[in-house]
Amino acid sequence: MDTRLTAEQDEIRRTLRELLRKRCGPGEVRAAVDGPAGYDPLLWSALAGRLGLPGLALPEAYGGVGCSVTELALAAEETGRFLAPSPLLATSLLAAPLILALGTEAQRAELLPRIAAGSLTAALAVPGPALTTALGLTRRNGEYSAGGGRAGGVQARRAADGWRLYGEAGQVLDGHSAGVLLVAAHTGGFTRPRTLLFLVPEDEAGLTRVRQTALDATRPRARVQLRDVSARLLGTEEADVLPALAGAGDAVAAVLAAEAVGAADRMLERTVEYAGQRVQFGRPVGSFQAVKHRLADVYVGVQAARSAAYYAAWAAGRGERAGGLALAQALEALRCAAAEGVQLHGGIGFTWEHDAHLYFKRAAGDELLFGPAHRLRDRAAEAAGLFTGGKAGLLTGGEVAV
Numbered sequence: 001m002d003t004r005l006t007a008e009q010d011e012i013r014r015t016l017r018e019l020l021r022k023r024c025g026p027g028e029v030r031a032a033v034d035g036p037a038g039y040d041p042l043l044w045s046a047l048a049g050r051l052g053l054p055g056l057a058l059p060e061a062y063g064g065v066g067c068s069v070t071e072l073a074l075a076a077e078e079t080g081r082f083l084a085p086s087p088l089l090a091t092s093l094l095a096a097p098l099i100l101a102l103g104t105e106a107q108r109a110e111l112l113p114r115i116a117a118g119s120l121t122a123a124l125a126v127p128g129p130a131l132t133t134a135l136g137l138t139r140r141n142g143e144y145s146a147g148g149g150r151a152g153g154v155q156a157r158r159a160a161d162g163w164r165l166y167g168e169a170g171q172v173l174d175g176h177s178a179g180v181l182l183v184a185a186h187t188g189g190f191t192r193p194r195t196l197l198f199l200v201p202e203d204e205a206g207l208t209r210v211r212q213t214a215l216d217a218t219r220p221r222a223r224v225q226l227r228d229v230s231a232r233l234l235g236t237e238e239a240d241v242l243p244a245l246a247g248a249g250d251a252v253a254a255v256l257a258a259e260a261v262g263a264a265d266r267m268l269e270r271t272v273e274y275a276g277q278r279v280q281f282g283r284p285v286g287s288f289q290a291v292k293h294r295l296a297d298v299y300v301g302v303q304a305a306r307s308a309a310y311y312a313a314w315a316a317g318r319g320e321r322a323g324g325l326a327l328a329q330a331l332e333a334l335r336c337a338a339a340e341g342v343q344l345h346g347g348i349g350f351t352w353e354h355d356a357h358l359y360f361k362r363a364a365g366d367e368l369l370f371g372p373a374h375r376l377r378d379r380a381a382e383a384a385g386l387f388t389g390g391k392a393g394l395l396t397g398g399e400v401a402v
Helices: 007-023 027-035 041-051 067-083 090-103 104-118 240-279 289-316 323-343 346-350 355-369 373-384
Strands: 122-125 156-160 162-174 182-187 196-203 207-211 221-233
Touching: 007 041, 007 067, 067 090, 067 240, 090 104, 090 122, 090 162, 090 182, 090 240, 122 162, 156 221, 162 182, 162 196, 182 221, 196 240, 196 355, 221 355, 240 289, 240 323, 289 323, 289 355, 323 355, 323 373
Parallel strands: 122 182, 156 182
Antiparallel strands: 156 162, 162 221, 182 196, 196 221, 207 221
């Protein structure tokens, strides 16, 4: 592995940082999350037009840039630094790779160029609080089901005019504003149960989307209700959905790890800056040895998490799976940086209005959505056969070899 960034990668990072520094300060972030979309559509258009960010990892044949997961991770690190609210995670990380992997050629040609251009956003609707399970990050997803009989979730049934969906999915990232929903639904009843993915346009009759109040407002989510909604099957009925979800999950984890590293690094920078300015007992508080030690511990954690995230992104492009472990380390680094930042900012740091709490909420929200860290590590150990006497081989039931 060559740890040096290429000129193109440096340019992506530099250009994105400059743009976000000008247009995504704390005031702009707070204003954006209070808007109807939960992000700034003009900023999203600028990111699409100047950098091609939505299609950074999509093939050029569909209007993308044709970069790898590494470039997407570097971009996410910069968006994480500024906590930029955007549909990047829901659209480019969760939905677009599944459309590319499972969709028919007609579906790919219809949706991916619009996603790459930034004119269409998408969201993956997974019933229940089971996104990480569906992606194979905290459990094997071989037994994952989008619903079970009358127990809930989303059910799909055949009708004279195609497929119909009925059910509910909570905590759908950007589900209230996405132009198209990618819904995981249960088919086959009790005899031949399967999970398939369906495409639902935002204006389909019977679809209700309600934005939910979230701890981390920079990651807006919604409750999606489907009442006899007409839907198109993504790909064919023979599509193997669970391995595709698990395959996408590792890349998602690697990019999320890089994003968390960016947020942790920025929180550390702000805390160091404040510790050098605030004076106590006639000295800057940053000159006290105890404060230096605490900030040094945060620095070591951030740098270690960055190394893990970069490796995971590099490995994802080569079929290796290291995203779960990298995400676990990055979540812990962000949690530590946010907690120390709040405390070392003193009394002002404990007020909800202070900018440090934007990072604190991101750390807590990411742990709830994608963690906790010990479950990510437990799943990685299980996949590697760490406690079963050997390395896991080719697994069945929706599992991916490691």
